Amino acid sequence: MMRRLSLAGRLAMLFAACTATVSLVAGVLFNRASESHFIELDQQLLDGRLAELRNTLGQVDNPADFQSLRDRLQGEINLRPDQALRIHGADGQPWFDSAPHLPMTLPTQPGLLSLLDGASAYRLFNAPLTPGQAGSPELTLILDITHHQHFLQRMQQLIWLTVGLSALATALLGAWAARSGLRPLRRMSEVASSVSANSLTPRLDIDRMPAELAELGQALNAMLGRLEDSFQRLSAFSADIAHELRTPLSNLLTHTQVTLTRPRPLEDYREALHSNLEELQWMAQLVNDMLYLAKADHGLLSPSFEQLELADEADVLLEFFAPLAEDNQVRLARSGTASILGDRSMLRRALSNLLDNALRFTPAGGEIQLSLEATATGSRISVQNSGAGIAAALLPRLFDRFYRADPARHEGSSEHAGLGLAITQSIVRAHGGQIRCESEEGWTRFVIELPRQA
Template structure:
């Protein structure tokens, strides 16, 4: 069976609530009407009882009969029975009085042959124990008919109000849920080629404003991810096109004619360099893919960061000496981490700093231990990086140098992305700052227990 729509559910809920409220109000009104009629009948019978006692007290029998007839003639729907203290019937004012009447004192309601009566039993002389009994009967059939019609009206009102509320509720719900249908229209129009559609948050009701904001934020993230994916694919093709073209060209040229063995050996060595660079590029891409899927599982071993930093600085010392760049390290700290991964991250940062440090510049590596984190800062002097480029530094295949050479074999623009993946795998964060002639990469790692 088809599931009920949200508008239908709201309409049925409105109808049910309206029916319950109408029914409760109708029942209360019906009970109040019944109680009101009982109170009126009680007052009427009490007043008639007082008149009858006065008429039948201290008078002659002939006069009593006349007074009885006078009293009863004033109320056509009122009847009287007089019985002795032993229950013997003495007098009936009408032949239609039921034979069996309640014997207990007080007010009661009975029904006989389709006629409803309110019955009041009371002694003629309240001060005497053997007093005759007066039984007053009031025909209340018209009251009961009124109550029955009112009950029918209540049920009719409940049904009509529930139906009207269901129709109006369905219309109101459909109108109120229009923003959801707008979301559905936008969602149906979304594809990889059209991710720029957005919901008008300002026109949304307060209940859906946060949902619309989250929906737009999701579309923004998807758009950004697709843009990055498209750029990533284009960058891969860009990086691989040149070495493949070199391999094909050099191989074709070598095979155009017979050559000495040394020429073939040289061609193979050149091809080997291209293939090694391509293999490194593929390995780096696979490394980043593992990081994206949370498959980088660093080993945990106690490391002295100062020792690891000194080993890297010693490795880069000849290169720094040739570039006339000073290397220095300050501070020390211990951490539980993966030695090879952390060395690779720091090596990428140092290599990046050396490439962009001018002659007679300086590269400093600082280690600082704080309350809950460890900070490792790699900074270099030289021309800074503009604020517009800082957020893109950790994007794959991004080069801060706008004059990058197409197909450069030295740096494919993956080093900082790999460094960020390694830092995140250790539960840390990395960001870049550039101001006042210094560019610094700041790594924050959580301290071990």
């Protein structure tokens, strides 16, 4: 299989092609300009020579008069070895020829013409001796321009040599420049190659990257950061699941083994089964909650939207929690009204989790305030309770699964295993809203922002 050309190689070839094209175009234009300049010089030279010949020959119109001027004309021609002259009468008969080595028949078109004869090149200029006079002899001035052609040929050879050398030099310099310029990409590749499940800490040095790659490097660093955070969360999540299930399983095994060590009365077996049932129900609820969160992670929660009066839903929940609040000597209160399109059971579960969480952390004699407010974009629900505040450093992690601000505390239900707030956040996000926690010494408030239409 043919190896694909590297990006540095492609850039080097592109640089070489561009340089060769520019050099070639510039060389061709210079060659054309030089050729035009030589033609202009030749035209000026032959025009001056024609004026001299007309002055020398005067009004000669027959071969007999011309014979007296032949020697003088030949002497002038001998002084200019690169020039030659042919004169023909009006009847086409040759009068004078200082270029016998050239073909007898030359182009007769008036004006400046070019002629190649073997390795030599000539410029021809045909003009009448006496302009405007019928029967005037015809003059053919011949200029040897072989040295011009040699110059142009050397120029063309130099152009091709320059094109080749410049393309080669540009390719080499371009390859070096491209390799140097692509060094940040190789660094990215090295960092990507070093990333593994055991090493998610490598990062790109954005400060040393060119501006074009800095944004990409920043995005890659952010991606690696998210991967590291997600991997750590996944590892912690797996450990938490094992920890949460190990205790009830251990209880079930121990209790069952103890019960079966010897024959017991029927009531003891019944009591053991009831105890095991409680543990199994707790485990089943924990598994159901984890499956619920897994559905939320994959966007599989599908709320059934209906028009809800949040005040009515809040009153139902407050009535449900009233006996527990009375036992804990906590006062429940609700203020404000709001309506929204949402899923009744899901929103009740979210508010129930917040109220249950507030009841467990509100000291005796404290108060829980549930506030409803209609906003320009939807509704705001807040559940505030008095009691010890939560440190600011812990607030961002409150909605993590199995997270407990006090690791030593362990309650006996799935909501108390650290999943309640995570489930509440999933429900709020499924409705297109956001939830946050605010806390200071003496109070804690959870605020839910829900859009008018999810």
